[in-house]
Amino acid sequence: MEIKEYNPDNLLDDDIDFTVTRVKALVINDKDEILVSYSDGGIQLVGGHVEEGEELHTALKREIEEEAGITLDDEDTISECFYKTIYYQKNYKESGKNRKSIIYCFLIKTNKTINEQNIHHTQNEVKNNLHSKFVSFEEFFNFANEVLNNSPKELNRVVAREILGTWKVAQNLLTKNIWRLYNHIDTIIFIILLYINWLRREIYATFIWWDCKN
Numbered sequence: 001m002e003i004k005e006y007n008p009d010n011l012l013d014d015d016i017d018f019t020v021t022r023v024k025a026l027v028i029n030d031k032d033e034i035l036v037s038y039s040d041g042g043i044q045l046v047g048g049h050v051e052e053g054e055e056l057h058t059a060l061k062r063e064i065e066e067e068a069g070i071t072l073d074d075e076d077t078i079s080e081c082f083y084k085t086i087y088y089q090k091n092y093k094e095s096g097k098n099r100k101s102i103i104y105c106f107l108i109k110t111n112k113t114i115n116e117q118n119i120h121h122t123q124n125e126v127k128n129n130l131h132s133k134f135v136s137f138e139e140f141f142n143f144a145n146e147v148l149n150n151s152p153k154e155l156n157r158v159v160a161r162e163i164l165g166t167w168k169v170a171q172n173l174l175t176k177n178i179w180r181l182y183n184h185i186d187t188i189i190f191i192i193l194l195y196i197n198w199l200r201r202e203i204y205a206t207f208i209w210w211d212c213k214n
């Protein structure tokens with residue numbers, strides 16, 4: 001697991017007044033699409049806060065169902081945490097308190113689609129017009145960079161930087177492990193069928209040749 005830490009004010013853990021834990025996921029499908037959420041002019045990965053006593057995977061499944069209406073089950077693949085980001089924030093939102101934010105990121109492989117009827121947004125998410133959809137890797141990358149370079153809102157730029165960093169780390173997993181096999185299953189099946197068809201023709205030709213010879 002790779003760990004990235006942001007601590008511009010060099011805060012110590014003793015300086016922290018409270019800590020929040022969040023989970024985020026790169027949810028991908030066989031079409032090389034990624035599930036993202038748009039909110040208040042920015043882009044983010046699906047996920048959210050971990051409730052007290054809640055397991056990380058449990059929180060992840062809950063948040064994905066709340067934001068995208070997708071219910072994950074045994075048919076889906078959920079990785080262990082592959083990327084951990086830690087933010088130390090001094091005087092968080094001018095509250096006079098210092099916050100430590102820990103974000104655990106996961107990879108999820110699913111071919112389930114968004115179910116609008118299962119979505120449960122908070123009032124704040126409704127206010128910011130939060131909505132999720134599957135987009136191509138290219139569209140995701142281009143829009144995240146657009147937000148990072150041009151958004152007038154600092155929070156949107158911070159989140160865009162965060163998810164681009166997560167994507168960079170995830171690319172190594174997507175190219176090295178068996179997840180990529182899912183994207184080539186149709187090709188593998190096609191090659192096998194071609195071979196079977198060729199073998200059948202060869203066997204048939206052999207029988208014809210044997211009949212003609214005798």
